[in-house]
Amino acid sequence: MPRSLSRRELIRKFRALGFSGPHSGKRHPFMKKDALKIRIPNPHQRGTVDVSLIVRILRQAGISDEQWDNA
Secondary structure, eight states: OOOOEHHHHHHHHHHTTTTTEEOOSSSEEEEEETTTEEEEEOSSSSOOHHHHHHHHHHHHHTOOOHHHHHH
């Protein structure tokens, strides 16, 4: 089950799952794996990414909870 993470930890996990980036986008940076692009949040003062946003990002990327936990 995902939990709230720092943006840095979110990027580290996506890299462990084979994504490259973050790359500059128009409004948000994104991580890329083959033809799949996943937008990630901009850095903010709060420093953590909420669980609900992580769940939505993982659903878009087709990443299971088990894969995420093992990354």
